[in-house]
Amino acid sequence: MTRWLSYLLLPLSWLYAGVMAGRNWLYNRGWKQSVAFAEVPVLSVGNLRVGGTGKTPHVAWLVEWLRQQGQQPALLSRGYGRRTQGYRLAQPTDTALTIGDEPLQQFQYFRGQVPVAVSENRVVGIQQLRQEKPTLTAVVLDDAYQHRRVQPAFNILLTEQQRPFYEDFVLPTGRLRESRGGAARADVVVVTKCPPHLSPQAQAQITRRVRRYAQPEVPVLFSCYDYGAPVAVPGTSAVGQPGPEVLLLTGIAQPEPLRQYLAGAGYHISQHARFADHHAFSAEEISGLAAQLQPGQCVLTTQKDAARLLEPALAASVAKLPVFYIPIEVRFLADGAARLAALLTPYFPPHAVV
Structure with missing residues (x-):
């Protein structure tokens, strides 16, 4: 996009940002309903930017960590790109056209051992999952950072190291779905697709810039890809x-x-x-x-x-x-995996393990 075109699109970006800010204000004030699920922790993974932050492998890492802790997680997505509507629990006969390519990838990755469902309305999706899978102990929401109808117990915000949200602008001038201030809802920020040997100095600089918009002292972790x-x-x-x-x-x-x-x-x-x-x-x-x-x-x-x-x-x-x-797997830099595990563990006390 040229500089002049960006300037011409700025008014549209301001309008879009204002609409999203108003929507978030209504949810923050409680004037728009946001449903919490106290019995089953809901963990949300998402981003501020449109596409390309590495949600799918990070969701897989989170689901696998939950399984290692003895939990029974389910994965819920809206199923972007599918040609069906409403709630749908993935089956071996499903395709990318019936549930979406990313849910299908997760269903195949976990060989059907983890329930994977799609629903445009995540509240309905969670309710249906709990009815059909009563032994669930956690629900992981894929790409639900802007889905304010659900109040997650824990919000994971991803941002790409080469294209961080703090250097981007709201659509259509940039690629942000909402303003940078949306980072304030994150319980942890993960900077993705980093070089495996990103220096501590670079990490500290990125952390400072993230915290201009996130809550003070919010943990900022760093991850890279391992290719198989x-x-x-x-x-x-x-x-x-x-x-x-x-x-x-x-x-x-x-x-x-x-x-x-x-x-x-x-x-x-x-x-x-x-x-x-x-x-x-x-x-x-x-x-x-x-x-x-x-x-x-x-x-x-x-x-x-x-x-x-x-x-x-x-x-x-x-x-x-x-x-x-x-194949791609996520690896956290330094002690990032241990720090994220420490943040998640309080939501899964020993008596909840089945």
Whole structure:
């Protein structure tokens, strides 16, 4: 976006920020209802910025931590990009079109051992989950920072190190869903996609800037990505391990960290087929990609994109391609994981473990 266009859009940003500020004021005053669930702790993971902060792997980290503590968590999302409506509990027959690509990815990641549900109205979603899964001890909300109808017990705010919220502006001038002051609702701020060896001095500087908008002394943690070995996507012709010459296929908000990792790992990306976040691939697009594939090459993609490639309508086209996805896990810098665990533990006393 050019500087002049940004200036022209500023009035719209001020208007949008004012509307969001008014909405938040009504919730803060109690004039708009926000429901708390005292019996089951609700943990929210979200951001101020539109897309690309790493919510999915951080949600997976949180759910896995809860399971390690003996808890029985469920995951609730609105199911962005799905073509269904209302509450829906994920089943093995679901696809990205029925529950959304990120919920499908989580359902597959936990092999169906963690209930994953979607609902535009999180209050209804939580109520339904508790009815259907009475042994639940926690609900994790994915991308619900602006969903004020639910009052979470614990609010985790994510912000990307290369694109921090404190340097951004409200839509449409920038990419913020609400003003920077929304960070004041966070119980912890996690700065994501950091270099693994981000210096203590850099961390301290970022922390100071975060706390200009967050509550004083709010914990500020830092995380990075650990990339795993390529995994063959079921239903494709992928076997063994990919060679050095690859085509990259992405439909995510921020593919640059993956590109950097692949380059450092010795892969040569001959072409990057880059689509918008949550893009629904068509059979024509997959066939076009196959036509450009040279002998010995394969396709690398993300786990979220791989979930969308499993749509039945794409089966015939995808079967001809050797497709691998690169798994991603979150790792906290220094003692970040222990600090986050210490913040969460009081919500799960020993007597609540089943």
